[in-house]
Amino acid sequence: MSDPDNLIDADGNALVFSVLGGCSADTQCPSYVWYRKEGPTKGIALLRQWPTDFNGVAVVPVLAWNKSGDARNITNWQVLLVDRNTSQVLQTVSDAFVKFDNAFDILFDSESGYYERVNQVAGSYVPTGQRVGMQLTQPLPPVGVAEEIRFFRFAAEDVGRFQNVLDWMKKMTPPWYQFVLQQRPLDIYLNPQLKTQGWAGSAACCWGFDHARIEFEHRPPQDVFSDLYYVVSLVHEAQHVADYRAKKLFVQGRSVDACRAAERSATETERAFLVDLLKTQIYGQDRDHANAYLKFADAKLADGTFDWNPACRD
Numbered sequence: 001m002s003d004p005d006n007l008i009d010a011d012g013n014a015l016v017f018s019v020l021g022g023c024s025a026d027t028q029c030p031s032y033v034w035y036r037k038e039g040p041t042k043g044i045a046l047l048r049q050w051p052t053d054f055n056g057v058a059v060v061p062v063l064a065w066n067k068s069g070d071a072r073n074i075t076n077w078q079v080l081l082v083d084r085n086t087s088q089v090l091q092t093v094s095d096a097f098v099k100f101d102n103a104f105d106i107l108f109d110s111e112s113g114y115y116e117r118v119n120q121v122a123g124s125y126v127p128t129g130q131r132v133g134m135q136l137t138q139p140l141p142p143v144g145v146a147e148e149i150r151f152f153r154f155a156a157e158d159v160g161r162f163q164n165v166l167d168w169m170k171k172m173t174p175p176w177y178q179f180v181l182q183q184r185p186l187d188i189y190l191n192p193q194l195k196t197q198g199w200a201g202s203a204a205c206c207w208g209f210d211h212a213r214i215e216f217e218h219r220p221p222q223d224v225f226s227d228l229y230y231v232v233s234l235v236h237e238a239q240h241v242a243d244y245r246a247k248k249l250f251v252q253g254r255s256v257d258a259c260r261a262a263e264r265s266a267t268e269t270e271r272a273f274l275v276d277l278l279k280t281q282i283y284g285q286d287r288d289h290a291n292a293y294l295k296f297a298d299a300k301l302a303d304g305t306f307d308w309n310p311a312c313r314d
Contacts, residue, residue, distance in 0.1 A: 004017045004032075004034075005017045006072060007034060007072055007073070007074045008070075008072050008073055008074070009034075009036070009043075009044060009073070009074060009075065010073060010074075010075045013036050013037070013038065013039075013042075014036070014037040014038070015034035015035065015036060015037065015043065015044065015074065016034065016035045016036075016037050016040070017032070017033075017034055018032075018033045018034070018035055031045040031046060031047055031048060031098075031106050031132075032045065032046045032048060033045045033046075034046075034074060042099075042100065043099075043100060044074055044097045044098065044099055044100070045097065045098045045100060045106065045132075046063075046079075046096060046097050046098075047096065047098075047106065047115055047132045047133035049115065049133065049136060050079065050081065050133060050134060050136075051081065051134055051135070051136055054081050054090050054091055055090070057083055057084075057090060058083070058084040058085070059081040059082060059083060059084060059090060059091075060081075060082055060084050061079050061080070061081060061082075062079070062080045062081075062082050063077055063078075063079055063080075064077065064078055064079075064080050065077055066078050066094070074097060075097065077096075077097075078092055078093060078094045078096060079092075079093040079096040079133075080092055080093075081093070081134075091134075093133070093134065096133065098117060098130070098132050100117070105117075105118050106118070106132055108136075109127075110137070110139075110140055111139055111140045111152050111153075111187075111189075112131065112135070112139050113135045113136055113137040113138055113139045113140075114131040114132065114133065114134075114135055114136065115131070115132045115133055115136070116128070116129070116130060116131050116132060117130040117131075117132055126197075126202055127189075127191075127202070127204055127213060127215065128204045129204030129205055129206070129211075129212070129213045130204075140152070142187070143155070143156050143158075143159060144156055144158075144159030144160075145159070146159050146160075146162050146163040146166065147163070147166055147181060147184075148181075148184055148185075149162075149184060149186045149187070149188060150186070150187045150188070151187075151188050151189075152187060152188070152189045152190070153189050153190040153191070154188075154189075154190045154219065155219070158190070158219050158220055161219065161220040161221065161222060162188070162220045164220075164222075164224070165220055165221070165224055165230065165231060165234070166180070168224045168231075169231065172277060172280050172282075173273065173276050173277055173280065175276070176235060176273050176276065179235070179238060179242075180234060180235070180238050182242070183212050183238050183241040183242060183245075184212075185210055185211045185212065186211065186212045186213075186214065186241070187211050187212070187213050187214075188213075188214050188215070188216065189213065189214070189215045189216070190215070190216060190218075190219065191215040191216065191217065192217060192218070194215060194216070194217040195217045195218075197310070198308055199217060199308070199309075200216065200217050200229065200230075200233040200236075201214060201215060201216045201217065201233045201234070201236065201237045202214070202215045202237065203215075203237040203238075203240035203241050203244070204244070205240075205241045205244035205245060206244050206245060212241040212244065212245070214234070214237045214238070214241065216230070216233065218230075225282075225285075225286045225289065228286075228289050228290060228293065229293060231273075232270045232273065232274065232293055233270075235269055235270050235273045236266040236267065236269065236270045237266070238269075239265055239266040239269035239270075240262065240265075240266050243262060243265055243266075248262075248265070256311070256312055256313065256314055259306070259309060259311040259312040260304065260305065260306050260312050263300075263306035263309055263312060264301065264304070264306070267297055267300050267301055267306070268301065270293075270297055271294065271297040271298065271301065274290055274293055274294040274297060275294065277290050278290050278291065278294065
């Protein structure tokens with residue numbers, strides 16, 4: 001790429017070359033970035049780090065034009081992994097560029113071994129599940145598995161607690177137990193940083209790989225009714241995953257209206273779960289908790305702003 005300052009995107013928009021994070025070209029920044037000249041919150045990023053070994057062969061990454069269409073169009077470029085000794089092309093990565101249209105960053109995730117895109121929301125990073133480039137290291141193993149769901153960053157005993165949550169759902173509300181399992185393949189992470197945003201959980205799925213990812217702000221409860229909202233949050237985030245898989249919800253390009261539609265969908269689902277739970281034999285304080293969460297869901301739906309999510313704010 002002889003002239004990185006004179007490129008356009010697929011729609012013909014002029015791009016301005018930069019480096020993510022304000023780094024100079026000779027430092028190990030995660031990405032190169034081309035911002036739109038008109039509308040600098042939109043652009044395209046290219047990861048700088050690539051594997052040095054491919055199937056046991058020492059390789060170097062080479063940025064190459066695919067000889068199709070306008071060479072100024074950044075989407076007509078690709079990354080080649082080339083044998084360092086013979087110059088043979090061993091791998092072609094045609095989707096090496098990452099489109100974005102809001103505040104974001106790219107961080108390395110040791111659990112997956114990939115760099116992954118994260119959004120910046122209220123001063124914190126929110127994973128999108130969108131992997132960038134190629135796997136650089138072997139992924140870390142999960143701390144445990146329950147019902148074919150993998151768990152990361154939890155204590156080993158938390159996996160047993162989560163199994164208790166699933167067993168409780170299977171007994172009390174079997175269709176909702178099945179609903180959660182239908183979101184597999186699924187990974188669940190502990191992420192205490194969500195608390196700074198006032199979030200109980202978050203979800204992402206389907207950016208170039210099939211595993212969905214749900215994050216929780218705290219550990220699963222020892223007793224379900226001591227923290228019923230954990231189950232409500234699980235159902236809420238599972239609906240987000242279902243909407244991702246059905247292509248009803250996207251991390252990139254979510255407008256305020258799209259954000260509110262996504263949160264309405266998940267809140268309607270948590271409400272339906274609570275209505276079904278209240279049809280079962282639960283009594284006393286447990287029933288009071290379920291009714292309180294149902295009223296909370298009704299209030300959120302009536303208000304319609306869902307402004308606990310910064311992306312839903314005007």
